[in-house]
Amino acid sequence: MTEKGNLNSFLIVDDSGTARMIIRQCIEIAGFHGKEFFEARDVKEAWQILQQQKVDLIVTDLNMPGLDGRDLLRLIKGAPELSSTCVIVITSTKNPAKEAELRDLGASSVLDKPVSPACIYQVLMNLTRNDSRSDQTK
Amino acid sequence: MSADLNSKLCQALIEVVADLSFICLMELPGGEPPPNTGQQLQAMIPVHQPYKEKFLLTIESRLMQEITCNIYGLDAVQLTKEHQLDTLNELLNNIAGKFMQILTPPSIQFELGLPVLDIDRTISGEPALNLVFHSDESYLVFSLIGTNLIGEVRK
Numbered sequence: 001m002t003e004k005g006n007l008n009s010f011l012i013v014d015d016s017g018t019a020r021m022i023i024r025q026c027i028e029i030a031g032f033h034g035k036e037f038f039e040a041r042d043v044k045e046a047w048q049i050l051q052q053q054k055v056d057l058i059v060t061d062l063n064m065p066g067l068d069g070r071d072l073l074r075l076i077k078g079a080p081e082l083s084s085t086c087v088i089v090i091t092s093t094k095n096p097a098k099e100a101e102l103r104d105l106g107a108s109s110v111l112d113k114p115v116s117p118a119c120i121y122q123v124l125m126n127l128t129r130n131d132s133r134s135d136q137t138k
Numbered sequence: 139m140s141a142d143l144n145s146k147l148c149q150a151l152i153e154v155v156a157d158l159s160f161i162c163l164m165e166l167p168g169g170e171p172p173p174n175t176g177q178q179l180q181a182m183i184p185v186h187q188p189y190k191e192k193f194l195l196t197i198e199s200r201l202m203q204e205i206t207c208n209i210y211g212l213d214a215v216q217l218t219k220e221h222q223l224d225t226l227n228e229l230l231n232n233i234a235g236k237f238m239q240i241l242t243p244p245s246i247q248f249e250l251g252l253p254v255l256d257i258d259r260t261i262s263g264e265p266a267l268n269l270v271f272h273s274d275e276s277y278l279v280f281s282l283i284g285t286n287l288i289g290e291v292r293k
Binding site: 017018019021022063064065091092093094095096097098101112113116 | 238242
């Protein structure tokens with residue numbers, strides 16, 4: 001379940017340290033200051049973290065050296081213990097065609113670079129709202 | 139280039155820099171890239187789809203330092219070269235994405251490669267379109283290199 005209060009740990013995956021710092025700051029400013037953050041420079045590091053840590057939300061870049069954000073999405077959605085984890089993809093190459101492809105792969109949301117606290121806040125609130133609705137129908 | 143498209147591309151670049159670093163750039167219309175003083179940083183990002191071309195970002199070191207300081211919230215003495223170069227690559231990635239969003243129909247996916255530092259590259263002899271910007275006495279040049287992208291811009 002993705003209640004705001006239950007979003008306690010985030011995994012940020014981006015090969016750029018600058019991008020990871022910006023994403024983390026945006027999440028913190030959006031109301032998640034003091035939460036637990038894990039960072040990975042590539043899919044391999046991200047996968048290692050996911051084997052060892054419980055993560056409530058994954059925010060990943062799309063274009064990375066070696067395995068990319070699509071590969072990470074496939075890995076996560078193919079792993080029963082992780083498949084329900086929300087994944088937000090952040091990319092500089094977003095357009096309607098790309099967003100449709102990534103949502104088909106299981107992305108909860110696709111954001112344009114550079115991200116802002118306002119757009120992160122909006123996405124996290126939408127995820128929360130959608131989960132609340134699905135809980136009410138159960 | 140049509141005035142409307144030129145305006146959109148310039149506005150996109152100015153917005154990316156302002157959103158990331160709160161630095162306000164001004165376009166130098168028809169501006170020529172200043173001569174290489176050796177105090178510049180350059181990075182290149184390839185376009186893989188729908189064309190195989192590239193974007194080049196050339197920026198004066200002091201402007202890059204100012205942008206990086208603002209993004210990280212650090213003083214210049216606290217910055218490492220790695221901070222600046224990583225920020226340069228990320229800045230180029232963001233600007234290139236915005237340009238491709240403007241130049242590519244929404245139904246067609248576009249793909250960028252990974253940005254790489256491209257020190258002291260000369261683009262003389264290559265088909266290039268340069269957009270020049272300044273902030274105070276520092277400048278930034280964004281170049282589209284390749285016939286297809288320039289063709290799209292000049293339609």
